[in-house]
Amino acid sequence: MADSLIQSHSDNRLLTALPSATLAQMGGDLRQISMAQGVVIYQPGDAVDDVYFPQTGLISLLIVTRDGGSIETSTVGREGALGLQCGLGPRRSFTRATTQIGGRFSAIRAERFERIALGDAPLRAMIARYTEVLWAEAQQVAACNAAHDAASRLARWLLQCADRTGSDKLALTQDFLAQMLNVRRTTVTLLAQALQRKGLIKYSRGQIAVLSRAGLEQQACECHHVLHHDKLPQTIGVKL
Secondary structure: OHHHHHHHOOOOHHHHHOOHHHHHHHHHHOEEEEEOOOOEEEOOOOEOOEEEEEOOOEEEEEEEOOOOOEEEEEEEOOOOOEOHHHHHOOOEOOOEEEEEEOEEEEEEEHHHHHHHHHOOHHHHHHHHHHHHHHHHHHHHHHHHHHHOOHHHHHHHHHHHHHHHHOOOEEEOOHHHHHHHHOOOHHHHHHHHHHHHHOOOEEEEOOEEEEOOHHHHHHHOOOHHHHHHHOHHHHHHOOOO
């Protein structure tokens, strides 16, 4: 049964890294769902009632400001999960969680996940380590937003999206890009046009294709190297 579960949910690296006995406990409680771009999964203060493991989609975690604006602090893709901390007990969301890129997700009810985690030491250890990774990433992104220009942040962000969805074709509108980068839509237009002229991406009608990863890496700020290559992924035993 564990082998069939691994096959059904094999695009998420956290799930495939779990012991087979842990996956067997999840059994039929782990379900597959599809979500479109822009779906709000949790608002700040909402009870975390499901755990989501992205297979092909991407989730943004956003801090919501008093004037209604939002700033992205981290993303969750195929390397991780949303709501994993509820395995340690009931939790509420500190951020707005929304689907940045639509796709397939595996999900399990929080109550069931908590019951499994209470009797499973390896799962509890993974929860603790992954929570630390998200915290470290949030700090890095905060520093990136404060210190780096929009052009280098856009290159870093596109590479991160491609890494965490497993695809170089990204369904992203200019309005959504502007929201994620906290810049004006006109700024995103100019930046995307500049990357396209250099042959690094192709942008058309809400679709961005990464044409040159090496070229984007040269344009990206140092945060891409930290988030992708350094010690964050090794903390939980998977490569982002």
